[in-house]
Amino acid sequence: MVAENVIETHDRIKDMSIRGAERIAVGAASSMRDALAAERADDVGKLMARLEEDGAFLAKARPSAVTLPNAVNFVLVTARRLTAENPGPDTFRLELTKVIEAFIKETKEAIPKIGRIGARRVEDGYTIMTHCNSSTAIAVIAEAHRQGKDVRAICHETRPWGQGYLTAQQLSEAGVPTTLIVDSGMRYMMKKEKVDLIVVGADSITAHGAVVNKIGTSILGVCAKESRIQFLVAAQTLKFDPRTIMGDLEIIEERDTSEITDKELPGVQLRNPVFDITPAEYVDLIITEIGALPPSYVMNVLNDRFGWAKEQ
Numbered sequence: 001m002v003a004e005n006v007i008e009t010h011d012r013i014k015d016m017s018i019r020g021a022e023r024i025a026v027g028a029a030s031s032m033r034d035a036l037a038a039e040r041a042d043d044v045g046k047l048m049a050r051l052e053e054d055g056a057f058l059a060k061a062r063p064s065a066v067t068l069p070n071a072v073n074f075v076l077v078t079a080r081r082l083t084a085e086n087p088g089p090d091t092f093r094l095e096l097t098k099v100i101e102a103f104i105k106e107t108k109e110a111i112p113k114i115g116r117i118g119a120r121r122v123e124d125g126y127t128i129m130t131h132c133n134s135s136t137a138i139a140v141i142a143e144a145h146r147q148g149k150d151v152r153a154i155c156h157e158t159r160p161w162g163q164g165y166l167t168a169q170q171l172s173e174a175g176v177p178t179t180l181i182v183d184s185g186m187r188y189m190m191k192k193e194k195v196d197l198i199v200v201g202a203d204s205i206t207a208h209g210a211v212v213n214k215i216g217t218s219i220l221g222v223c224a225k226e227s228r229i230q231f232l233v234a235a236q237t238l239k240f241d242p243r244t245i246m247g248d249l250e251i252i253e254e255r256d257t258s259e260i261t262d263k264e265l266p267g268v269q270l271r272n273p274v275f276d277i278t279p280a281e282y283v284d285l286i287i288t289e290i291g292a293l294p295p296s297y298v299m300n301v302l303n304d305r306f307g308w309a310k311e312q
């Protein structure tokens with residue numbers, strides 16, 4: 001049986017009370033750590049079975065959010081490696097908890113680091129456009145402002161959930177002069193306001209450097225290319241999706257259509273895809289905690305950093 005706290009975290013990820021890729025990863029890893037602490041079994045095999053069952057259940061909560069399976073896999077791969085050393089149950093718990101806590105710390109420190117690296121790409125006087133609510137993209141814009149650069153931001157409403165309202169609020173609270181527009185105004189405002197830079201986040205990034213992010217991001221990419229505006233993606237390497245190495249396609253989540261409207265529309269089919277894919281050729285740089293990378297570099301990171309190619 002899946003641990004109760006894990007079911008609760010799963011449900012909160014699914015209903016979006018836990019949202020945003022970093023919080024999803026931290027939430028998943030912490031719930032596996034807490035379930036391990038609460039498990040009374042005193043044999044490593046049973047503890048491992050607990051982790052495997054909880055992990056498999058958690059990973060299903062949001063199919064497009066790669067940080068979820070990455071966090072779960074990180075815990076499971078580490079746990080499996082530990083069992084190979086034949087530890088006692090106490091050592092197993094202790095060692096695994098230490099590694100999970102280090103993972104959570106590193107994950108939380110990645111965003112301010114990306115903010116500092118990304119801010120190097122922002123010049124004084126820049127108008128920056130962003131989409132949806134990415135804490136990583138916000139970190140870049142807010143850090144540039146904190147460093148004394150005169151920057152302005154334009155955000156999109158981001159239908160149907162309206163995450164752009166959060167972004168506008170957060171940037172404004174950080175002191176950045178911010179404008180909120182409807183999604184369909186992005187191309188008009190890009191030209192009208194002479195946008196200098198686009199910074200968006202990512203839910204996941206494929207081995208070939210394509211970016212999965214909130215629906216509308218790929219339109220922004222096309223508009224940016226048309227206007228020769230640099231398109232930056234701010235995302236930690238935990239978003240790089242190892243599943244795509246062997247040619248698996250990203251799953252695009254479709255959410256309940258009641259999020260779009262509660263109007264009766266007889267005979268009309270409603271669809272609510274919430275992410276889209278921006279091909280690598282629309283992306284200038286991916287700003288990560290290990291530096292600014294061209295999209296073609298993602299495969300090297302998956303290989304060098306996570307050893308994924310070797311694990312396949």
Ligand code: RUB
Nearest residue numbers: 020021022132134135136201202214
């Ligand atoms: C959020 C979204 C964000 C990315 C990156 O969508 O698309 O751009 O998750 O966010 P949702 P961050 O609201 O559907 O989760 O940079 O904070 O990880």
